[in-house]
Amino acid sequence: MPDSGSSKKIIPRSKLRAVVSRLKARGEKVVFTNGCFDLIQVHHVRCLQEARSHGDVLIVAINTDASVRKIKGPSRPIVPQRDRAEMLAALECVDYVTFFSEETPHRILREVLPDVLAKGGDYRDDEIVGKEIVEARGGKAVRLKRWPQRSTTKLIERILREHNSERRKG
Numbered sequence: 001m002p003d004s005g006s007s008k009k010i011i012p013r014s015k016l017r018a019v020v021s022r023l024k025a026r027g028e029k030v031v032f033t034n035g036c037f038d039l040i041q042v043h044h045v046r047c048l049q050e051a052r053s054h055g056d057v058l059i060v061a062i063n064t065d066a067s068v069r070k071i072k073g074p075s076r077p078i079v080p081q082r083d084r085a086e087m088l089a090a091l092e093c094v095d096y097v098t099f100f101s102e103e104t105p106h107r108i109l110r111e112v113l114p115d116v117l118a119k120g121g122d123y124r125d126d127e128i129v130g131k132e133i134v135e136a137r138g139g140k141a142v143r144l145k146r147w148p149q150r151s152t153t154k155l156i157e158r159i160l161r162e163h164n165s166e167r168r169k170g
Contacts, residue, residue: 006089010097013108016059019096020112029055032114032134034105036063037084038077039152043120045091050144051118052093060088061108064101071103078156109133121146 011019023030033051037044037060052058062084068077077084085097100108109117109130117134121144125131131141 006086009089009095010085013061013098013100013111016096016098016108017111020059020114023057024115028057029116030112030114031055031058031116031118032061032105032109032112033058033118034061034063034100034108036068036072036077036152037088038068038072038079039155040084040087041152041155045093047118047120047144048088048091049093051116051142052095054116054118054142057095058093059096059098059112059114060094061098061100061105062088064099067101067103072153105130106133113137113139115139117141118144120144 020030031051031054033048035044048058048060062081063071065077065081068081079087081099085099088094089097098108102108106129110133114134116139117128117130119128119141123143125141125143128141128143134141
C-alpha cells in the first residue's frame with residue numbers, strides 16, 4: 001500500500017517533547033488539540049483547519065482505545081486508535097498525531113507546553129480542560145467556531161436503528 005507520508009506524522013508520545021523543543025527552537029508556534037475522533041465528521045475537519053490557523057504547527061493528541069472506553073463506554077471506540085490516527089494524519093492541516101491514555105490531557109499538556117490550546121466552540125471557556133496549564137506558561141486557550149455538528153453517539157444510534165429496521169423488513 002502506498003504511503004502518502006501521513007504515517008510519518010504519527011509519533012510516539014515519548015518523542016513528542018523533543019519534536020516540540022525543535023519546533024519552538026525554530027520559532028514555530030505550536031497549537032495543540034485533543035479528542036477521541038472516533039467517527040471523523042466534517043465539523044472535526046473544520047475545527048482542525050481552524051485550529052491550525054492559530055499557529056505554525058498543529059499537534060492532535062487522540063485518546064487511546066482504552067481511554068475512549070473509560071470515557072464513552074465499553075462499545076466505543078468504533079474505529080481503532082491506529083486507524084483514527086492515520087485518518088487525522090492524512091489531513092493537510094494536521095502536522096503531528098500522538099496518543100494519550102489518560103481521561104484528560106493534563107499530563108500531555110505539561111509535557112508539550114503548547115503555545116495554543118484549541119478546543120471546539122461547543123466548550124465554554126471554563127470547560128476547556130488544561131487551559132490553566134497552558135495559560136500559566138504564557139500560552140493561550142482558544143475556542144474555535146461552533147460548527148453545526150452531529151453527535152457521534154447519536155449517529156451510531158441512528159445507524160443501528162436503521163440497520164435493525166432494514167433487517168426486520170427483509
